[in-house]
Structure formats: structure tokens, C-alpha cells
Amino acid sequence: MKTILVLNGPNLNLLGTREPAVYGAHTLTNVEALCDAECAKFGFKMDFRQSNHEGVLIDAVQEAGRAQAAGSLIGIVFNAGAYTHTSVALHDAVKGSGVTVIELHISNVHAREAFRHHSFLSPVAKGVIAGFGVAGYALAISALAGMS
Numbered sequence: 548m549k550t551i552l553v554l555n556g557p558n559l560n561l562l563g564t565r566e567p568a569v570y571g572a573h574t575l576t577n578v579e580a581l582c583d584a585e586c587a588k589f590g591f592k593m594d595f596r597q598s599n600h601e602g603v604l605i606d607a608v609q610e611a612g613r614a615q616a617a618g619s620l621i622g623i624v625f626n627a628g629a630y631t632h633t634s635v636a637l638h639d640a641v642k643g644s645g646v647t648v649i650e651l652h653i654s655n656v657h658a659r660e661a662f663r664h665h666s667f668l669s670p671v672a673k674g675v676i677a678g679f680g681v682a683g684y685a686l687a688i689s690a691l692a693g694m695s
């Protein structure tokens with residue numbers, strides 16, 4: 548059974564506790580359950596992680612690249628949070644590991660502040676999903692399933 552890694556970056560552990568107008572009322576635990584159900588629908592195993600630390604996210608991307616090369620992983624649904632807009636290191640990790648990434652944002656980053664309009668991940672992502680709330684995670688899993 549192949550795995551999909553759902554990787555969440557900084558502050559996403561706060562989902563559902565503040566800013567419901569932007570991110571909705573769902574908690575990260577709710578998102579995990581939603582992703583688990585969507586992966587099960589396609590017969591995939593899910594690996595769900597969140598970290599507030601850039602290096603931990605880089606390690607996870609590299610590990611995923613090795614797993615994909617070995618044939619045990621389909622790809623990553625990656626909500627890198629604010630690191631999306633700042634991290635050359637995450638760009639390099641995705642590019643260097645060769646892992647398939649769907650970049651995911653709960654909010655429509657293009658309808659928000661200008662500093663959220665640029666993504667270091669988009670040029671190295673297979674595709675980008677933004678603005679569909681937490682339902683975007685299921686869309687991204689379905690997109691990866693369609694590619695496998």
C-alpha cells in the first residue's frame with residue numbers, strides 16, 4: 548500500500564482556534580481525519596505531519612523523496628504555511644529530492660496581502676490548490692491519486 552504524506556508547516560497547529568473567517572472552524576485534527584478518509588477511498592496509507600520548524604519540514608521532504616524513489620510514496624500534499632512565501636530552502640529541498648508536491652493553501656492567498664502572492668514552492672510543485680478551505684486537502688489527495 549502506497550503512502551501520501553500530508554505535510555503542514557508553521558502555525559497550522561492553531562487551526563480552528565483563531566481567524567475562523569480566514570481559515571474556517573476546522574482544527575488540524577479534523578483535517579487529519581478528512582485526509583485519512585480521502586486516502587482510504589483510494590487505498591492509500593496516510594502519513595500526516597505538522598511542524599513549526601523549517602529544518603524538520605526539509606527533512607520530511609527529503610525523506611519523502613527517498614520513499615518516492617523507492618516506490619512506497621505517491622507524493623506530498625504540502626501546506627508550507629508562511630514558509631511558502633519565504634523559503635528558498637524548501638524550494639531547494641523539493642527540487643533536489645524530486646518528490647511530487649501538490650502545494651495547498653486553505654485560503655486564497657492571491658486575494659490576500661501582497662506578501663502572500665509569491666510562492667517559492669509553486670515553481671517546483673506539480674500543481675497548486677488554494678482558496679477551497681480545508682476541502683482543498685481532499686482535492687489535492689484526489690489529484691495525487693489521479694496521477695499515480
Ligand code: CA2
Pocket residue numbers: 557558559561562563564565566570626627628629630631651652653654655656663
Ligand atoms: O491559506 C493557507 O493555508 C496558508 O498556507 C496558511 C498560512 C499562511 O501564512 C499562508 O499565507 C496561507 C498560515 C497558517 C496559520 O494558520 C493559523 C490558523 C489559525 C490561527 C492562526 C494561524
